[in-house]
């Protein structure tokens with residue numbers, strides 16, 4: 001046979017093999033295409049889907065998502081290459097999704113080097129047992145025992161803030177340090193004054209998260225081969241490795257009291273350490289320190305920025321704190337914290353208007369049957385917290401800052417999945433009660449000492465949030481303090 005004929009035959013064989021695998025692949029995904037076609041959404045091209053709309057980083061991504069959210073019904077979809085993303089915002093549907101799907105989709109893997117097998121992004125087979133075991137760390141009996149540590153760390157923060165009075169400054173890192181020290185002592189049970197390198201640890205976390213966000217919005221960096229060779233990939237590895245050096249320091253101190261069976265978190269770590277492998281223990285310490293300190297610091301910083309805009313809200317908090325403490329200068333007790341009802345409403349209203357976790361995602365491992373349609377197995381379900389919390393269908397005057405809407409008397413008629421800063425269902429935020437308690441103590445301590453004065457932020461519209469894995473104001477968490485006496 002002539003060489004040209006052999007070449008042509010080989011090309012045909014290759015073509016038929018490729019076609020066979022392509023058809024087989026698409027046949028195995030036929031339900032995804034079938035159910036996907038029944039959900040409304042922007043036009044999708046073959047192979048790339050609607051990915052071209054999202055090129056341009058996180059700002060473009062959120063702009064496009066808002067557009068989809070506003071244009072299409074409460075259940076809509078878009079294709080990112082071969083991935084079907086279903087956006088669900090009807091509270092009844094959100095409830096079904098968050099009560100039945102626990103696996104996190106592949107988009108979370110970009111933060112793997114930081115969290116490794118930690119609870120936040122752990123696959124369901126690891127997550128299930130760990131979630132059950134960490135439960136006692138957050139029950140009310142344990143939480144009560146943290147009150148003194150919250151008070152002590154809040155007072156330490158006040159001393160740091162005294163240096164900043166009278167000028168505009170960015171408060172985020174100071175709060176992050178406070179919440180980190182608090183989590184080290186309360187949750188992990190290690191005295192933070194024995195540790196070294198906290199500030200460097202925080203810098204590495206912030207940088208690693210920024211890099212993970214850049215990667216998740218850059219299709220070319222999502223290919224492992226290019227990622228490993230890129231300067232950002234190498235920087236990420238270095239930052240994460242350094243953050244784990246800090247965790248190893250904590251673990252070496254912690255191991256001295258591994259026999260203390262009264263601390264639920266120690267029991268949890270001991271259980272993970274059964275095979276004498278330090279790795280899962282390190283992963284969980286890292287996980288609890290990041291989740292337990294960063295979100296609270298971000299939320300606290302936003303509350304303080306917002307209070308600079310609303311002196312009348314500060315006034316109402318001051319009245320509440322006066323009625324609780326009077327002239328008593330002591331640190332808050334557990335009972336005091338429970339009485340801070342209005343302060344809690346202010347935290348919740350801030351998180352509604354400026355949710356620091358803008359979206360959450362789940363992988364549908366099985367078909368999810370909703371009232372009007374089915375979300376097919378294999379798709380990623382996206383819950384747009386940031387949009388749901390401002391939808392006029394659920395919230396009267398959604399753009400108005402009105403903490404009173406969270407008073408118990410005004411709370412009853414709303415569906416529970418219209419307010420999701422801590423997510424919902426079995427894989428919700430395990431630390432939300434801890435977070436609320438510690439934030440109330442820190443805010444009460446700061447607001448008893450200082451008045452928050454106006455800054456460059458004159459109205460809520462001035463606070464332009466940049467959304468990554470978490471949301472941060474473009475111009476920083478700027479506040480100005482004035483000492484009360």
Ligand code: HEM
Nearest residue numbers: 119120291292295296299357360422423428429430431435
């Ligand atoms: C304002 C403060 C906080 C906010 C807004 C917040 C929000 C969230 C959100 C939205 C999730 C994701 C849930 C999901 O994917 O459905 C989450 C998960 C988690 N949070 Fe928080 N969080 C806060 C404070 C805390 C604190 C103080 C702790 C620990 C002390 C904590 C520990 C965790 C953990 C361990 C997870 C993973 C839970 C799991 O996958 O089972 N969070 N948080």
